[in-house]
Amino acid sequence: MIELRDIYKLYHMGDTVVRALDGINLNIDEGEFVAIVGQSGSGKSTCMNIIGCLDVPTSGTYRLNGIDVSTMDDDRLAVIRNRFLGFVFQQYNLIPKLKVVENVELPLLYSGMGSSERRRRALKALDRVGLSDKAGNRPSQLSGGQQQRVSIARALAGDPSVILADEPTGALDSHTGRDVINFLRELNDDGRTIVLITHDNSIALKAKRIVRLSDGRIVYDGDASSPQAVVTPQEED
Amino acid sequence: MDFKQSFVMAIKSLMVSKARALLTMLGIIIGVGAVIVIISLGDGMQNMVNENFESMGTNLIMVGVMGRNSSRSISEEEMFSLAENNTDSIAAVSPVVSCYSKIKAGSEPLDSTSLSGISEQYADIKGLELVSGRFLQYADMLEMSKVCVIGSYVSDEYFSGGGLGETLRVSGESYSIVGVLDEKAGYGKGSDDDYVYIPYTNAQRINKSSRVSTYYFSAASPEATDMAKWLIENRLQKTFEDKNAYTIISMSEMLDIMSTIQDTLLSVLVAIAGISLLVGGIGIMNIMLVSVTERTREIGIRKSLGAKKRDIRSQFIIEAGTTSAVGGIIGIILGVSMASVAGNAVGITAVPSVTAITVSFGVSVAVGVIFGYLPANKAAKLNPIDALRYD
Ligand SMILES: Nc1ncnc2c1ncn2[C@@H]1O[C@H](COP(=O)(O)OP(=O)(O)O)[C@@H](O)[C@H]1O
Ligand SMILES: [Mg+2]
Numbered sequence: 001m002i003e004l005r006d007i008y009k010l011y012h013m014g015d016t017v018v019r020a021l022d023g024i025n026l027n028i029d030e031g032e033f034v035a036i037v038g039q040s041g042s043g044k045s046t047c048m049n050i051i052g053c054l055d056v057p058t059s060g061t062y063r064l065n066g067i068d069v070s071t072m073d074d075d076r077l078a079v080i081r082n083r084f085l086g087f088v089f090q091q092y093n094l095i096p097k098l099k100v101v102e103n104v105e106l107p108l109l110y111s112g113m114g115s116s117e118r119r120r121r122a123l124k125a126l127d128r129v130g131l132s133d134k135a136g137n138r139p140s141q142l143s144g145g146q147q148q149r150v151s152i153a154r155a156l157a158g159d160p161s162v163i164l165a166d167e168p169t170g171a172l173d174s175h176t177g178r179d180v181i182n183f184l185r186e187l188n189d190d191g192r193t194i195v196l197i198t199h200d201n202s203i204a205l206k207a208k209r210i211v212r213l214s215d216g217r218i219v220y221d222g223d224a225s226s227p228q229a230v231v232t233p234q235e236e237d
Numbered sequence: 238m239d240f241k242q243s244f245v246m247a248i249k250s251l252m253v254s255k256a257r258a259l260l261t262m263l264g265i266i267i268g269v270g271a272v273i274v275i276i277s278l279g280d281g282m283q284n285m286v287n288e289n290f291e292s293m294g295t296n297l298i299m300v301g302v303m304g305r306n307s308s309r310s311i312s313e314e315e316m317f318s319l320a321e322n323n324t325d326s327i328a329a330v331s332p333v334v335s336c337y338s339k340i341k342a343g344s345e346p347l348d349s350t351s352l353s354g355i356s357e358q359y360a361d362i363k364g365l366e367l368v369s370g371r372f373l374q375y376a377d378m379l380e381m382s383k384v385c386v387i388g389s390y391v392s393d394e395y396f397s398g399g400g401l402g403e404t405l406r407v408s409g410e411s412y413s414i415v416g417v418l419d420e421k422a423g424y425g426k427g428s429d430d431d432y433v434y435i436p437y438t439n440a441q442r443i444n445k446s447s448r449v450s451t452y453y454f455s456a457a458s459p460e461a462t463d464m465a466k467w468l469i470e471n472r473l474q475k476t477f478e479d480k481n482a483y484t485i486i487s488m489s490e491m492l493d494i495m496s497t498i499q500d501t502l503l504s505v506l507v508a509i510a511g512i513s514l515l516v517g518g519i520g521i522m523n524i525m526l527v528s529v530t531e532r533t534r535e536i537g538i539r540k541s542l543g544a545k546k547r548d549i550r551s552q553f554i555i556e557a558g559t560t561s562a563v564g565g566i567i568g569i570i571l572g573v574s575m576a577s578v579a580g581n582a583v584g585i586t587a588v589p590s591v592t593a594i595t596v597s598f599g600v601s602v603a604v605g606v607i608f609g610y611l612p613a614n615k616a617a618k619l620n621p622i623d624a625l626r627y628d
Contacts, residue, residue, distance in 0.1 A: 049622050052541070054540075054541055054621045054622045054625070055621075055622050074545075074546060075545045075546055075547075078540060078543050078544060078545045078546075079543065079545070081541060081542070081543050082542065082543025083543075087541050087542070089625070093534070093537075093538045093541075093625065094538075095535050095538060095539075097246070097249065097250065097253070098246075102242075106538075106539065106542045107542045107543055109242065110539070110542060110543035110544045110545070110548060111543060115241075154542070158543075
């Protein structure tokens with residue numbers, strides 16, 4: 001369902017060109033749980049942004065559910081994000097002045113759903129992450145782990161087929177971080193495609209498949225259980 | 238995008254930072270307030286002026302006779318017969334002969350008081366009411382009786398309200414006061430109440446001239462005004478054969494002229510107040526631009542969740558519109574109350590017009606929407622990843 005073909009993303013910084021993605025070819029099928037790992041600056045977020053239709057590649061083609069999205073304009077990409085993709089960010093990215101439930105409703109709001117149906121679905125998603133009692137609170141009244149669960153509920157609300165999580169545990173302690181990953185696994189068990197970005201090997205090992213990036217290239221793509229997935233000669237931090 | 242939610246959020250963010258909201262809205266508040274004050278007081282003043290004019294007799298037609306050369310003239314009798322032959326259109330006529338002679342009550346001079354020679358029909362033409370005594374009569378004209386009727390100010394000021402039966406010295410002769418008029422304009426000194434009326438025949442003698450340069454006519458009804466004017470004009474044209482030899486102006490024309498002048502004045506003032514609305518709009522734009530920058534991350538989040546350009550744009554435009562609408566409402570409330578306070582202070586009944594209120598509310602919303610467009614568009618065009626990375 002996700003097909004990246006010869007994806008390049010170049011940034012021009014004065015005279016130098018940063019090759020954030022340097023020829024990526026990647027297929028992710030429905031129902032997979034993929035962890036994208038790599039050192040800081042290896043291009044994970046750039047890759048994720050392109051998969052998430054938040055950014056377009058400099059060259060190459062990206063097909064999502066068979067649709068070529070690499071040349072779409074902003075508004076059409078917005079519709080794709082709204083329909084097919086759910087995001088979980090490292091910094092939760094909840095809107096502080098909206099109530100928890102209103103935050104969860106946002107993707108439904110932009111899909112044009114009526115307000116009562118929106119509320120019903122948002123509460124259902126909150127229930128799914130075990131936070132229906134916090135629906136009326138402000139995000140700031142919740143702990144970090146709870147806020148991350150709200151952002152997962154928000155990602156789930158629109159019932160997308162793919163959930164993209166960029167370092168979702170980065171701001172959490174290891175215990176809550178593990179809970180979040182376990183929850184993502186549950187979602188994967190329900191059939192949702194999960195793409196997880198992490199630089200934490202122990203977290204990556206919870207995925208079924210690991211894609212390792214280095215300097216914008218894929219240096220490993222395979223089973224999480226393979227010893228190669230975790231240790232590569234040039235990487236040990 | 239959901240209008241209600243944007244609206245509610247706009248109200249909320251106004252509530253959160255009240256001081257800032259107030260500053261944002263200040264220009265709008267001042268602009269709308271000023272427009273309301275100006276229009277309310279302007280309308281009040283117009284009403285007052287109209288009432289005053291109407292109190293002078295709505296059917297009044299003022300005729301000025303300058304004459305062309307000494308060879309042609311028109312006599313009072315000719316004017317009287319014009320009225321008598323056309324009673325369908327003309328109800329009454331009176332010569333008005335101004336005198337500039339000294340008037341004294343005992344030894345006290347009546348410096349501010351005007352002296353006018355008139356006929357017995359004058360009271361009807363001007364709608365004068367008596368509080369005591371009688372008005373001048375036809376016989377007084379014929380006999381050139383030394384009688385006068387005084388205005389309420391003269392009676393109050395020189396006879397402690399009891400002028401009837403007393404005497405005034407006019408041009409060295411003694412005139413007995415046969416009537417005291419009711420208060421009319423209520424402005425005291427120098428006003429229509431500060432008047433002494435004598436028979437016009439006496440005034441002609443005092444002036445040592447039989448010339449009458451002013452006549453007041455009254456039309457039989459408001460509808461008859463045009464006919465009456467036409468009759469008078471025809472008559473005068475027959476004598477003088479020169480349109481510049483006379484002027485005819487009806488009270489309704491005077492009212493029209495007055496309201497044209499007032500409308501022009503009002504438009505100028507409203508335009509000035511409008512400039513402050515413009516400044517208010519720029520203030521809103523400024524704060525909205527700041528707000529867009531501050532909320533870059535929020536915009537990024539919304540876009541990542543599927544908000545299209547127009548969703549973001551309408552959110553910020555609704556916010557700007559709501560801000561200026563709230564400013565407009567505050568301005569209206571402030572303007573209406575200030576207009577009544579200021580009106581009381583200067584003795585005008587302020588009239589807050591529904592039109593003025595509706596229009597200024599509409600204008601303030603429009604100002605917000607127009608000046609909110611640029612910041613809103615800036616927000617709409619933000620790139621989602623740049624916006625998400627912003628902090
Ligand atoms: N907007 C940008 N402008 C310039 N360089 C960028 C931009 N975004 C990312 N990069 C560069 O691209 C490379 C990959 O970045 P990123 O995808 O964020 O890495 P990771 O998420 O793996 O830490 C880095 O060298 C980074 O400096
Ligand atoms: Mg990153």
